[in-house]
Amino acid sequence: MHRLNRRQVIATALACPVAGTARAQDYPARPVRMIVPFPPGGPTDIVARPTALLLGHALGQQIFVDNRGGAGGSIGADFVAKAAPDGYTLLMGTVGTNAINGALYPRLPHDPIEDFTPIASVASAPVAIVVHPDAGFATLASLVAMAKAAPDAIQYGSAGAGTPGHLAGAMFCSTAGIGMQHIPYKGSAPAITDLLGGQIKVMFDPLQSVLPNVAAGKLKALALTSRQRSPLLPAVPTVSGSGWPHFESTAWWAVFAPARLPAGITTRLRTALEKIVRSDDYRSKLGNVGVQPLSVPLAEFQKSETAKWSVAVRNAGIALE
Template sequence: MKSIHSRCRRFALRGALTLALAALMPAWAMAQAYPSRPIRIVVPFPPGGSTDVLARRIGEKLAVAFGQPVIVDNRAGAGGTLGADHVAKSAPDGYTLLMGVTGTNAISGALYPKLPYDVAKDFAPVSLVVSAPLVLVRHPGFAAATVQEVVAAAKARPGSISYGSPGNGTSMHLTGEMFKLSAKASLLHIPYRGSAGALTDLMGGQIDTMFGDFLVVWPQVEAGKVMPIAVTSRQRHKMLPNVSTVAESGYPGFEALSWQGLFAPAGTPPAVVDQLNREVNKVLASADIQEYFGSRGFTLGGSSAADFGTFIRGEIDKWTRIVKASGAKPD
């Protein structure tokens, strides 16, 4: 009888091990075969913008590396959250990815009370791709040429010094709010529908300052139509070596980056995420990608998936604090 019981236990143990292995097999098999069909990178903005260009340049190289087409799918709307939500609800198999940005994957969670996805839980971070500081720029006729002078003017005339942004809730708007909170100074926010309108009015003298994307303001800085006051990274920018950072101008720790990164839906097998991460990092290290984006003011990313996840959690925490403290609302 004891022998029969022993055999039964052995059979039960083998059965349990078989079931466990069977449960692991689909994910393992998928990771081994990945990718076996086209990959889509969802860009949550219209064609032609920096996020779109970035996705297409990286997608071309990933297609060669993987031997599979990589298709860019523009799904614009609702400040980028429409495309992000589509990816969040896609199958977690590595075939639908998101080129996410500061707004879609950090700010939106605090800004939109009824956001249909969770910025912290619904994505598997793959890799930081690029980042760049914002540049605090001024109209040449605005006399305050340093951060200290801007703050002094704002404190002397509360609410009279203006800064423009591409709209309520954008990273440029919230960087201005972070600046106001850090400096304990009152500046007047003027929202526009896009960076072009804000920059046009800045050059025309209708507004005093703005925090602008490096890529957007750099040509006008070169042309002398706007003047740089400071950059929002912790270190000075290589293309503006003589321009101070906000942090070194009296506000240690101040940092606001415009970044873009690749995300998969939560639940994507770690082996697939790791494979994507390795190939993306190889692409970012290639000489032509370094030259193309580096010459446009970007810092190329390249990170482990775990490090990118840590970075994202820090960004979510930071922008949540700023949204709550400033009372910022979306358009």
């Protein structure tokens, strides 16, 4: 009896990795849901839909987008964090949901790093520093000079407290040694309206939001926060190239799954997504809105970004419920 039980144990132990391999090989056997933690039509939705389409083609199964907005993306992210780690619920994560919100929301019901399996980065967009053409700032250096001459007299707008634009502005003020007053808006559109009307002088916002007005000459872009210039605005310098080396602050998007996703499924998803992100088809589907494909080792990138943005949140002195 003892010998039989021992054989059974050995057989079971040998069978377990085989069963795990079979599950990974058969995945996905049904449609996969990709949670977008923001409303339809926004920047994250714009990235998620071509990603889901091409990932579905690669896996031979439908990847359908499920928009669950609210609380800076935390509601949708929390849904994924608590989902079964079987590969059938994915998150189109953002710099907000998976790097900023842990510092921004003291009572966040999940851990943005520990409660997710990082799959692959997919896209990024620089933050643009834009002004009204009549604001009197010809360059970023002239804006800094005026801000130093009159501390806190210049107001800069963003899409809201804790957004990449707000925190990029706070990071730049700290780097440049200046003080500007932050004016948070409920989204990019009302902030752009006030910038166009002259109610505020400066705005920090992801490039895709302000690009149409910059292209039309209604706004002037002083600099971009990415390491490299944008091919859409080749004449606009970067912050790092304007006298503040090493400064970088970008919005980004990446695919995550719940923690403890089986290694075989993780590998299959990562391999498919990395191939998609490198493809011309994906670049074309993202469109000419300032969003670029991004392919970096996600786990390390997320940790470094979390550290960087945590400092920005602390320096900005903000916390949201």
